[in-house]
Amino acid sequence: MxxxxxxxxxxxxxxxxxxxxxxxxxxxxxxxxxxxxxxxxxxxxxxxxxxxxxxxxxxxxxxxxxxxxxxxxxxxxxxxxxxxxxxxxxxxxxxxxxxxxxxxxxxxxxxxxxxxxxxxxxxxxxxxxxxxxxxxxxxxxxxxxxxxxxxxxxxxxxxxxxxxxxxxxxxxxxxxxxxxxxxxxxxxxxxxxxxxxxxxxxxxxxxxxxxxxSFGPMFKKEIWRGQSNIASTSGRPIPLRELPSFIVPFAVTLGIIILLLCLLYSQTNFAIIFSIIAGAPLLAYTFRLKKLVGNTVSFLNCLRFYLVYFPARAIGTLLGARGAVTTSSHK
Missing domain, CATH: 3.90.550.10 (Spore Coat Polysaccharide Biosynthesis Protein SpsA; Chain A)
Incomplete structure (x- = not known):
């Protein structure tokens, strides 16, 4: 028309x-x-x-x-x-x-x-x-x-x-x-x-x-956004493409935390395992982002983005988990 x-x-x-x-x-x-x-x-x-x-x-x-x-x-x-x-x-x-x-x-x-x-x-x-x-x-x-x-x-x-x-x-x-x-x-x-x-x-x-x-405001905003992650899945099928958004933030965040603890206590074998658990998805996302932004943003800033984004999303999802349990319907 x-x-x-x-x-x-x-x-x-x-x-x-x-x-x-x-x-x-x-x-x-x-x-x-x-x-x-x-x-x-x-x-x-x-x-x-x-x-x-x-x-x-x-x-x-x-x-x-x-x-x-x-x-x-x-x-x-x-x-x-x-x-x-x-x-x-x-x-x-x-x-x-x-x-x-x-x-x-x-x-x-x-x-x-x-x-x-x-x-x-x-x-x-x-x-x-x-x-x-x-x-x-x-x-x-x-x-x-x-x-x-x-x-x-x-x-x-x-x-x-x-x-x-x-x-x-x-x-x-x-x-x-x-x-x-x-x-x-x-x-x-x-x-x-x-x-x-x-x-x-x-x-x-x-x-x-x-x-x-900047990274600071982004960290706070992603915590807020992540609080409805679980509730937003209620009553609808979850496409396969959405699954990484739930799994990867926790894999990277927990992987880094456990990796640091392993290094602190000289647990070399476990450190290697968790460096792979955290590093593989982190680097995969970073390389994909670098390809997307081209020469406009450095690789380091792409890496920084996900080092902030994934922990914020994990924290937000945990904070919102209690509310998601009580959300049974959508109007």
Whole structure:
């Protein structure tokens, strides 16, 4: 469907952007600014901001002069899934575009998404490709390259930074699982495989403004993300490709710890065994990442990434294990 074909629509919009938000507004403003710059006419889309702040600034209200903006206030204790479902329930668009509040989409992102999903009738969900920002540091380059590794292919799930689908598809789905604090996007998009295919669209690009810039914040964030690892598997089959994400962090982390203890107590034979247990997957992931990033990031920084990532994921999974036991269903 072309933009011109939708001009007859009087009440409904072509696209409803649903943006959950909590905390600082600086990156949210940049997100709204990128939406305002879209090549499709402003009257053809709406923005539904679901804020978990007590109020919003005057700067945000100024966007009402340029775009159709609705602000819904949500309780701070609710999950991001709750905010997304709440925003979707208020949407009038033929399509839903779920955006994080810290992304900047390319000016033609919306038009390309509309054209792309209409030209792929077997595709029920599309998500855009993350690109590197100007003057990006090694951590951001690594994150971006990992996020865009599947660009141009069909996938079994998708991260929630930018998701595009028909509203009728969302209505037919279970929606986002409100019990999960993290991994809710993977659970939701995995469920959509029942309706059709998921495509990682290379032409619709965005910059993740809130991407990790250094190893310290990344360590804390991965602990938080890892806490829903087990809960996110409840009620769905686990693809084989996901198994390493559960096994490898523990193999590497425990392997390194036991290796150091063996070296401390001069247990050479055991030290060799656990150096292989920890080192084999660690080096395999590092070499794969180095191939992905090319000359933009050194091998040492690739190794540092996984030396931080795997322990953080292991810690997060352990912390979330108790909560996962009590999670019996997803709404």
């Amino acid at each position: 072309s933009i011109s074909d939708t001009k007859k629509m009087s009440e409904n919009k072509l696209v409803s952007f649903v943006i959950p938000h909590k905390g600082r507004e600086d990156m949210l403003i940049a997100t709204l600014e990128s939406i305002k710059q879209q090549t499709i006419p402003a009257e053809q889309y709406e923005v539904i901001l679901v804020s978990q702040n007590e109020n919003v600034s005057h700067t945000l209200f100024e966007f009402e002069q340029h775009i159709t903006l609705s602000i819904i206030y949500n309780d701070q204790e609710n999950s991001i899934s709750h905010s997304r479902n709440l925003g979707a329930a208020s949407a009038s668009g033929l399509y839903l575009a779920f955006l994080d509040a810290d992304v900047s989409i390319d000016v033609s992102w919306t038009q390309k998404m509309v054209d792309g999903i209409e030209n792929k009738p077997d595709t029920v969900l599309m998500f855009g490709t993350q690109v590197i920002s100007d003057n990006a540091r090694p951590m951001e380059i690594i994150r971006t390259c990992l996020a865009s590794a599947t660009s141009g292919t069909y996938t079994e799930s998708a991260p929630g930074a930018n998701l595009f689908l028909k509203r009728e598809t969302f209505v037919a789905s279970p929606g986002f699982p409100e019990e999960l604090r993290t991994c809710e996007d993977i659970y939701f998009t995995s469920e959509l495989n029942r309706f059709g295919r998921i495509y990682h669209y290379p032409d619709a690009q965005f910059v993740h403004l809130g991407e990790d810039k």
